[in-house]
Amino acid sequence: MxxxxxxxxxxxxxxxxxxxxxxxxxxxxxxxxxxxxxxxxxxxxxxxxxxxxxxxxxxxxxxxxxxxxxxxxxxxxxxxxxxxxxxxxxxxxxxxxxxxxxxxxxxxxxxxxxxxxxxxxxxxxxxxxxxxxxxxxxxxxxxxxxxxxxxxxxxxxxxxxxxxxxxxxxxxxDNRGGGRRLTEHLIGLGHRRIGYIGGPTERTTTRHRLEGHRAAWTAAGLALDDLVVHGSYDRRSGYDGVLELLRRDPELTAVVAANDTVALGACAALRDRGLSVPEDVSVGGFVDLPFSADAVPALTTVRLPLYEVGVRAGRLALGLEGAPPGGLATVHGELMVRASTTPPRTGRPSRSSPRP
Structure with a gap:
């Protein structure tokens, strides 16, 4: 009624x-x-x-x-x-x-x-x-x-x-595909101690990107060292997440972040622990936000064409563009390799406390 x-x-x-x-x-x-x-x-x-x-x-x-x-x-x-x-x-x-x-x-x-x-x-x-x-x-x-x-x-x-x-x-x-390509990049550089800072566990985006990360380990024939923490999609989560990852594994050589904002927080925490990016720890993000290419070092990330997708959504909403076949279009990300990732160096000293 x-x-x-x-x-x-x-x-x-x-x-x-x-x-x-x-x-x-x-x-x-x-x-x-x-x-x-x-x-x-x-x-x-x-x-x-x-x-x-x-x-x-x-x-x-x-x-x-x-x-x-x-x-x-x-x-x-x-x-x-x-x-x-x-x-x-x-x-x-x-x-x-x-x-x-x-x-x-x-x-x-x-x-x-x-x-x-x-x-x-x-x-x-x-x-x-x-x-x-x-x-x-x-x-x-x-x-x-x-x-x-x-x-x-x-x-x-x-x-x-x-x-x-x-x-x-x-x-x-295609969050799974993007997550997989980023981790494959790090594995290809020689990293085997990779920490992952995911977003909120209740979001589909979080699950799909993490599934891609795990799929890269499987595809490489490696045993998954599932070193994962979760938080919000913000800088604080990246900062706190790295501290927790270093607590679990002080010899960490790379970090995959849920998005670029989280990645910048991770980089800040690494600097405060006396570790340099990427010489001591490589860091990768996701999305390729406008500031990512101008960060120091420039951030390796997976580029999602946010503006282009937004424009297409607006046109579809007005009926100016026909719907894709089956009503679904999968938008793939592009791996942007920049200065924040490099092969791991051997003999890195472990530092688990802030700079004086």
């Missing part, structure tokens, strides 16, 4: 008038109350009646772009490129694109999809890795299916494909 505004009010334990204020945005509402109402909207899958909504006439001009963290260049570059592609269109195709920053919250991701459904968005672009949670993935799939049924174009950008036919197109990064 279709949920009503009164049902939302009862679930959120507020008055129907408060629900109306939150949904229409025409009156100040306390942040905690607003979150409670939006959570009830999400849980009940409440959608405003189209003819009764003053927003209905404008909804075909809206494109929503979901990101985990707009301050993270990985998401910012893709979202900015998609927004630029959407903004190039004029006339009947012109759309208003909005960035929906979830902060990595599964609840906010679902709420944004509900709000975009309520406003009858013309298209939705979902960026980045997915949460490794079957219940949440099923909920996202259901939300996207409802959007698609209403005529919304759905584009997954840098995200694994979903089952079903609700998605217009999926542009998926």
């Amino acid at each position: 279709t949920a009503t505004l009164a049902d939302v009010a009862a679930r959120a334990q507020v008055s129907p008038a408060t629900v109306s204020r939150v949904l229409n945005g025409n009156y100040p509402v306390a942040a905690a109350t607003r979150e409670r109402v939006l959570r009830a909207v999400d849980e009940l899958d409440y959608v405003l009646n189209g003819p009764a909504s003053s927003l209905a006439a404008a909804t075909s001009d809206l494109v929503g772009i979901l990101v985990n963290d707009i301050a993270d260049p990985f998401f910012g570059i893709m979202a900015g490129a998609a927004q630029a592609a959407i903004g190039e269109e004029r006339g009947a195709r012109e759309k208003l694109s909005v960035i929906c920053n979830t902060g990595g919250s599964p609840e906010r991701e679902l709420t944004y999809l509900t709000l975009l459904q309520r406003q009858r968005a013309a298209a939705v672009i979902v960026t980045g890795g997915a949460l490794e949670d079957p219940e949440h993935q099923a909920a996202v799939g259901a939300k996207l299916a409802r959007l698609a049924d209403a005529g919304t174009r759905i584009v997954l950008c840098g995200r694994p494909p979903l089952p079903g036919d609700s998605v217009t197109a999926t542009l998926a990064f």
Whole structure:
């Protein structure tokens, strides 16, 4: 049975008038109350009646772009490129694109999809890795299916494909292949004591890149020394991760980082331990963010064409480009070999404490 505004009010334990204020945005509402109402909207899958909504006439001009963290260049570059592609269109195709920053919250991701459904968005672009949670993935799939049924174009950008036919197109990064190529590079240089700093364990991106790393060991016929730590996709995780890896193996000769930001944190920790990159420890990253080539030393990494993929996602969202065969395009990374990796040197002194 279709949920009503009164049902939302009862679930959120507020008055129907408060629900109306939150949904229409025409009156100040306390942040905690607003979150409670939006959570009830999400849980009940409440959608405003189209003819009764003053927003209905404008909804075909809206494109929503979901990101985990707009301050993270990985998401910012893709979202900015998609927004630029959407903004190039004029006339009947012109759309208003909005960035929906979830902060990595599964609840906010679902709420944004509900709000975009309520406003009858013309298209939705979902960026980045997915949460490794079957219940949440099923909920996202259901939300996207409802959007698609209403005529919304759905584009997954840098995200694994979903089952079903609700998605217009999926542009998926080959994170496994990129992770494998980076570790193969280090093994080819002669490294056998390689530490790995992964991202959050609950993200598909983390699992796929780590699977590629492990596959490189298997392909080389080597016994896997699974020296792995996990953290966030930020500099602090790289710094703390290296300290833990050195604690476990003071003779470490190489580090693979979850992304370039993590890699820079790893390099800082190595310097603070009196170790040089790459003479003492080689470091590799992932993504090839704009600063990576200008780091000292320049960072070896796997380049993902974030801008190009973002532009393509924007064009797909507007229907300016046909969907790839089967709706899925796999985007491969390119290994960028730079100065942060070199063959290991023998007889490196072990240093496990900071410089004086």
